[in-house]
Amino acid sequence: MPRLSEVLAELDALWPPERAEQWDAVGTVCGDPDAEVTRVLFAVDPVQEVADEAVALGAQLVVTHHPLYLRGTTTVAASTFKGRVVHGLIKHDIALHVAHTNADTADPGVSDALAGALGLRVVGPLVPENGLGRICELDVPETLRDFAARAARRLPATAQGIRVAGDLDAPVRRVAVSGGSGDSLFDAVRAAGVDAFLTADLRHHPASEATQRTPLGLVDAAHWATEWPWCELAAAQLDEISDRNGWNLRVHVSTTVTDPWAAHEPSTSAHHTSPGAPN
Numbered sequence: 112m113p114r115l116s117e118v119l120a121e122l123d124a125l126w127p128p129e130r131a132e133q134w135d136a137v138g139t140v141c142g143d144p145d146a147e148v149t150r151v152l153f154a155v156d157p158v159q160e161v162a163d164e165a166v167a168l169g170a171q172l173v174v175t176h177h178p179l180y181l182r183g184t185t186t187v188a189a190s191t192f193k194g195r196v197v198h199g200l201i202k203h204d205i206a207l208h209v210a211h212t213n214a215d216t217a218d219p220g221v222s223d224a225l226a227g228a229l230g231l232r233v234v235g236p237l238v239p240e241n242g243l244g245r246i247c248e249l250d251v252p253e254t255l256r257d258f259a260a261r262a263a264r265r266l267p268a269t270a271q272g273i274r275v276a277g278d279l280d281a282p283v284r285r286v287a288v289s290g291g292s293g294d295s296l297f298d299a300v301r302a303a304g305v306d307a308f309l310t311a312d313l314r315h316h317p318a319s320e321a322t323q324r325t326p327l328g329l330v331d332a333a334h335w336a337t338e339w340p341w342c343e344l345a346a347a348q349l350d351e352i353s354d355r356n357g358w359n360l361r362v363h364v365s366t367t368v369t370d371p372w373a374a375h376e377p378s379t380s381a382h383h384t385s386p387g388a389p390n
Contacts, residue, residue, distance in 0.1 A: 150171060150361040151361070155177060165203075173205060174209075222245040233246070244293070245289070246303050254279065258328070290340075294313050309330040
């Protein structure tokens with residue numbers, strides 16, 4: 112059985128911590144480097160439900176995409192929800208390791224996994240200088256409506272579902288994808304000349320401006336849903352490493368939905384006129 116330090120060395124080779132953004136908090140949060148590892152759990156969020164799942168599995172390592180302490184902290188007291196996660200993991204001898212923006216820019220990385228989940232062929236990076244996002248092509252063009260339906264079928268279900276902006280009947284052949292929040296990438300998306308952009312967390316003003324300036328179709332999925340496919344990719348990568356080294360690791364992917372939104376209620380208002388119009 113490998114020691115934690117050996118497993119983490121391989122993970123750092125997959126997602127070098129120096130490739131993370133300066134503001135990011137990646138790497139090992141807790142764990143004994145000399146502890147033996149037999150089971151590993153991959154998840155998007157280091158929340159209590161995932162920690163509980165790791166305990167139930169008997170895992171010795173949890174690897175998450177999102178950091179537990181992105182902005183630092185002065186306490187890990189169990190009276191805080193993040194502190195409770197840390198206490199629970201340490202109590203059960205479970206390490207926590209984070210690969211965030213260093214996994215976003217990896218090749219393959221988060222956006223490659225997203226493209227794979229959607230059945231898209233990757234043709235290059237969306238932002239070549241740092242490898243962020245991917246430009247993809249469909250083998251057979253389809254309408255924006257059908258492309259959005261493809262995303263709804265192939266990505267994990269969430270309360271938000273899939274939001275779409277643009278001409279639903281417009282043909283889509285070339286698309287940009289970016290796992291996680293993507294509205295900072297609109298300049299690169301426009302420069303790429305794609306028909307549609309699939310990402311998460313699109314805000315009103317950038318989305319409105321994008322649809323007014325170009326015929327670009329927008330497909331907005333839940334943040335968690337666009338990043339969860341990376342967990343499957345990362346687990347497969349660690350499985351391959353385990354086989355190569357004869358480690359016989361048991362590698363799991365959490366299916367716990369940690370998207371924070373619990374329900375989506377469509378508007379039932381009878382008022383379909385513009386705001387301020389007389390009733």
